[in-house]
Amino acid sequence: MKIGILGYGNLGRGVECAIKQNDDMELAAVFTRRDPASVKILTEGVPVYAAADFEAHASEIDVLILCGGSATDLPEQTPVYASLCNVIDSFDTHARIPEHFANVDAAAKKSGHTALISCGWDPGMFSLNRCYANAILPCGKDYTFWGKGVSQGHSDAIRRVPGVKNGKQYTIPVQEALDAVRSGSNPELTTRQKHTRECFVVPEEGADLAQIEKTIKEMPNYFSDYDTTVHFITEEELAANHSGIPHGGFVFRTGATGWNLENKHVIEYNLKLDSNPEFTSSVIVAYARAIGRLAAEGQTGCKTVFDIAPAYLSSMSAEELRAHLL
Amino acid sequence: MKIGILGYGNLGRGVECAIKQNDDMELAAVFTRRDPASVKILTEGVPVYAAADFEAHASEIDVLILCGGSATDLPEQTPVYASLCNVIDSFDTHARIPEHFANVDAAAKKSGHTALISCGWDPGMFSLNRCYANAILPCGKDYTFWGKGVSQGHSDAIRRVPGVKNGKQYTIPVQEALDAVRSGSNPELTTRQKHTRECFVVPEEGADLAQIEKTIKEMPNYFSDYDTTVHFITEEELAANHSGIPHGGFVFRTGATGWNLENKHVIEYNLKLDSNPEFTSSVIVAYARAIGRLAAEGQTGCKTVFDIAPAYLSSMSAEELRAHLL
Numbered sequence: 001m002k003i004g005i006l007g008y009g010n011l012g013r014g015v016e017c018a019i020k021q022n023d024d025m026e027l028a029a030v031f032t033r034r035d036p037a038s039v040k041i042l043t044e045g046v047p048v049y050a051a052a053d054f055e056a057h058a059s060e061i062d063v064l065i066l067c068g069g070s071a072t073d074l075p076e077q078t079p080v081y082a083s084l085c086n087v088i089d090s091f092d093t094h095a096r097i098p099e100h101f102a103n104v105d106a107a108a109k110k111s112g113h114t115a116l117i118s119c120g121w122d123p124g125m126f127s128l129n130r131c132y133a134n135a136i137l138p139c140g141k142d143y144t145f146w147g148k149g150v151s152q153g154h155s156d157a158i159r160r161v162p163g164v165k166n167g168k169q170y171t172i173p174v175q176e177a178l179d180a181v182r183s184g185s186n187p188e189l190t191t192r193q194k195h196t197r198e199c200f201v202v203p204e205e206g207a208d209l210a211q212i213e214k215t216i217k218e219m220p221n222y223f224s225d226y227d228t229t230v231h232f233i234t235e236e237e238l239a240a241n242h243s244g245i246p247h248g249g250f251v252f253r254t255g256a257t258g259w260n261l262e263n264k265h266v267i268e269y270n271l272k273l274d275s276n277p278e279f280t281s282s283v284i285v286a287y288a289r290a291i292g293r294l295a296a297e298g299q300t301g302c303k304t305v306f307d308i309a310p311a312y313l314s315s316m317s318a319e320e321l322r323a324h325l326l
Numbered sequence: 327m328k329i330g331i332l333g334y335g336n337l338g339r340g341v342e343c344a345i346k347q348n349d350d351m352e353l354a355a356v357f358t359r360r361d362p363a364s365v366k367i368l369t370e371g372v373p374v375y376a377a378a379d380f381e382a383h384a385s386e387i388d389v390l391i392l393c394g395g396s397a398t399d400l401p402e403q404t405p406v407y408a409s410l411c412n413v414i415d416s417f418d419t420h421a422r423i424p425e426h427f428a429n430v431d432a433a434a435k436k437s438g439h440t441a442l443i444s445c446g447w448d449p450g451m452f453s454l455n456r457c458y459a460n461a462i463l464p465c466g467k468d469y470t471f472w473g474k475g476v477s478q479g480h481s482d483a484i485r486r487v488p489g490v491k492n493g494k495q496y497t498i499p500v501q502e503a504l505d506a507v508r509s510g511s512n513p514e515l516t517t518r519q520k521h522t523r524e525c526f527v528v529p530e531e532g533a534d535l536a537q538i539e540k541t542i543k544e545m546p547n548y549f550s551d552y553d554t555t556v557h558f559i560t561e562e563e564l565a566a567n568h569s570g571i572p573h574g575g576f577v578f579r580t581g582a583t584g585w586n587l588e589n590k591h592v593i594e595y596n597l598k599l600d601s602n603p604e605f606t607s608s609v610i611v612a613y614a615r616a617i618g619r620l621a622a623e624g625q626t627g628c629k630t631v632f633d634i635a636p637a638y639l640s641s642m643s644a645e646e647l648r649a650h651l652l
Contacts, residue, residue, distance in 0.1 A: 128636055130651045272508070325456045
């Protein structure tokens with residue numbers, strides 16, 4: 001299966017690495033909005049083209065993986081490229097998924113292509129686990145926790161604070177909240193009880209540290225509803241100790257069965273990831289296999305992870321899956 | 327959707343309870359090999375028929391759930407009933423799944439029905455998690471742990487020991503092994519390092535306790551490869567403290583991504599279940615919804631959990647799933 005990558009940042013590089021692990025896949029081309037001559041990729045012998053030249057190369061690709069951002073890139077790109085080839089994106093603005101789905105579905109159906117949106121781990125694997133667990137335990141309660149991990153949005157928010165030169169924010173689930181959920185006690189948890197936020201901030205020289213800390217801690221939406229800790233560190237410490245992009249999280253459903261709901265059950269799915277973009281890429285590449293297969297079967301339009309049978313993701317045959325993984 | 331139950335033991339009763347939680351489902355009939363007049367079910371107004379009379383009532387049912395055992399009931403029953411209606415079973419003899427699949431598939435295809443085998447949590451939800459996680463992390467290692475929970479097979483084995491009146495066996499995952507797997511260190515674990523076995527035994531009066539303990543601990547296949555603890559208790563203690571059928575377990579895949587496999591990831595799925603048969607039943611009932619829908623679409627033959635897109639399990643519409651669970 002021939003895979004194209006559009007956008008060569010952290011996610012694009014992660015896709016490139018994931019393709020290397022899958023013998024039935026091949027990186028066919030990378031497309032960039034930068035000057036192609038300025039983009040050095042890891043895989044030898046694979047061309048880098050200008051995104052503007054995509055149409056001339058569309059036939060060289062079975063599935064195009066869109067590695068842009070959800071804020072402005074994907075809402076525009078995914079419908080456009082779904083008109084030209086089979087596509088996958090990792091659109092993660094949950095509230096705008098129905099609208100994005102409709103746009104991509106219309107474009108893909110019109111052109112006869114297959115598309116998958118919102119692929120990754122949340123949305124993605126976490127969504128799948130919510131779906132399965134809700135179907136199994138209709139009388140129950142869902143909990144999702146994120147972290148410990150780096151939140152790009154919150155790190156950006158810190159860096160916009162006056163006097164801040166650089167910074168990184170970790171979202172951390174509260175252990176007592178995890179324990180309460182695992183106990184099956186179905187706790188009601190406030191935003192503050194579920195997660196804490198820890199900030200590592202490099203101040204500009206002479207900046208008012210107390211003012212920076214106050215501004216961060218009182219920032220509405222981002223920090224004011226959380227117990228937030230602010231550490232001031234040097235640029236060197238930031239580079240040495242906080243250059244990774246780890247993440248992870250937990251999806252629980254707790255529920256009851258029995259004629260009088262007398263038996264309790266806890267379903268837990270959790271991820272501990274050294275690299276958020278590389279894990280996201282790995283999920284996307286598994287789904288690229290599925291989209292390639294669905295396209296070959298003639299299924300067109302936009303899909304989500306809910307619409308795809310697990311066997312489509314696997315390089316194993318149906319017989320191998322039944323013999324070894326069932 | 328009209329559901330039939332064949333076999334009214336722990337699993338059949340669990341299915342009955344699960345149907346009650348799903349508004350789009352209805353228990354249509356229970357079929358038994360016992361005298362129907364002797365079987366009292368929980369749901370009012372639902373008929374209990376003799377299994378021998380099934381054909382006369384097949385048209386009253388959309389999906390029949392087979393609640394017999396894997397050793398002798400299901401290998402015979404599932405192909406027979408797949409000739410008469412849409413069916414689901416929980417066949418869990420892993421080594422014989424390929425053969426069972428072939429038999430059920432042939433019968434279902436010939437009669438134009440839809441069948442699902444090996445549904446529950448292992449095989450079932452654990453299999454799904456192995457499949458997804460293997461597709462996402464091709465460079466990695468799988469670990470499955472069971473428990474803490476009651477093993478029916480090992481409890482039966484204890485009860486066959488001379489001098490034993492009654493008994494129950496718990497399979498317990500070793501905490502150090504779980505911790506080692508969670509750390510991402512990819513340990514090689516022996517059978518003994520993964521699980522311990524704890525036995526609660528009611529001896530017959532005057533029995534040789536030391537001999538019972540020795541016989542249990544040295545029993546090949548069942549106990550000799552494990553660190554086993556034997557507690558002697560009274561029938562009253564057994565009834566008071568060990569009458570439940572709890573179970574659960576853990577599926578891990580640990581793997582690496584990155585150009586040089588430099589980033590580690592841990593995927594964990596775990597279940598903590600007060601009632602093994604009721605949870606298994608809840609999974610089966612969600613898949614009964616899927617099988618009813620696939621049958622209505624005209625898809626015939628035998629399926630496994632790998633072949634079914636998650637959306638088929640849910641009572642929500644595709645729009646609701648995208649808006650609320652994605």
